């Protein structure tokens with residue numbers, strides 16, 4: 164292979180050696196392949212990298228739900244980050260901060276997962292409805308024992324997602340709650356105002372039923388959600404799937420005058436807990452149960468959690484790091500590919516038609532907390548490295564778009580790999596925010612087959628692919644290409660050829676920075692922001708130079 168890693172839809176990102184106890188064997192084989200490949204000579208960096216896009220051959224749809232986000236009652240993710248209260252001097256709309264709403268709107272966030280995470284399994288929804296002065300004051304035992312005043316509850320959450328134009332992904336409490344509590348919550352959210360539950364919601368200012376597009380049945384039930392054996396989880400999951408009903412008849416389609424259970428155009432999807440490691444215990448148990456399900460229950464998604472953290476507890480710094488840390492975290496990110504492949508293979512066994520999506524509803528870079536920040540608040544900075552890691556993850560998701568049809572990055576504001584950081588009235592957009600904005604055109608686009616020589620970027624004994632790329636045709640017919648140059652030092656020359664069309668122009672934006680640890684701060688918010696880039700187009704071929712440590716998104720006219 165001439166020292167290159169060939170990338171295509173079939174042979175996606177190279178499986179750089181990943182960590183993970185159960186799969187050590189598989190990973191060491193993969194590591195050996197990488198090592199062997201690395202030993203051969205890389206092409207000179209100045210040699211253009213050929214990219215070939217089959218613009219006339221459509222692949223699967225890149226479901227826009229792949230670009231979902233997660234906002235947990237954790238640290239300042241909600242309080243301070245999203246919710247400041249109506250009486251705040253920080254400009255707000257019904258208590259939700261205006262600057263954050265405006266920024267999120269531009270990302271076209273398809274769904275927001277709430278209230279957790281681990282917090283979901285100790286959240287009692289009744290604490291967070293009705294007049295705020297009368298709400299329960301509790302302690303967030305999952306996250307730093309913070310005081311939870313429950314000011315941001317169910318109705319505030321729906322106001323939030325409506326204001327940013329998103330949809331609800333509600334995780335119900337399966338750890339310390341009950342089927343009845345979850346069913347009652349769903350009735351409060353979705354029942355007709357003619358019912359007692361719906362009337363209570365109406366009395367709280369929301370006459371029309373809310374729409375719950377996704378329902379999470381538990382969270383990490385193998386750990387913080389109750390440490391259940393997979394068999395126990397499956398038995399409980401069936402009860403929740405059966406009785407936690409969405410009563411929004413318009414959404415479910417059961418208001419069909421002829422009766423029956425005709426699905427609406429956008430019925431709720433129930434998402435079961437799945438794996439958080441290469442071990443397939445939960446995947447097997449849930450999918451086996453799904454294959455044998457009868458009319459009385461089902462699920463429409465299996466969750467997978469996978470973070471970039473190298474090892475637990477996360478110790479890598481989010482600022483002031485060097486190239487070794489950069490390369491190591493990129494390599495650790497590539498284990499997502501193995502996670503998807505391992506668990507998709509089990510799903511394929513029970514569900515070859517890929518009816519059940521793999522829902523990667525927690526992913527991202529989990530780093531050491533910022534010095535001086537509170538324990539349990541998971542507050543970290545966000546660098547160009549993290550944006551590059553987001554592009555690598557999103558590209559992997561699109562390559563598996565037939566199975567991976569929804570994800571949620573952890574998390575939205577102030578927590579882990581956040582889009583936005585706030586400090587009192589100050590707000591700054593992170594490199595990951597800009598990356599998500601650049602990728603908006605890929606929402607609901609059709610993936611196009613692409614092949615290229617990924618090459619190798621090495622730092623010491625760490626080897627990873629040097630280039631990553633995806634291409635897609637948007638619903639409006641426009642063609643888009645995303646190109647990531649992972650190499651921390653060398654630019655990459657691209658020579659792209661598009662089969663089936665004649666390219667006329669190619670231009671877009673590039674996100675890069677002068678250092679791998681570059682971040683945006685309240686004082687310098689524009690250190691890592693996208694800038695315009697135009698490619699040369701000659702005889703239908705596109706050529707451009709990708710700066711080191713960069714992501715470029717181009718739109719092509721034909």
Ligand code: AHR
Pocket residue numbers: 235279280281282382383387525573574579
């Ligand atoms: O995203 C932070 C936490 O990580 C979530 O609450 C939990 O589900 C996971 O372990």
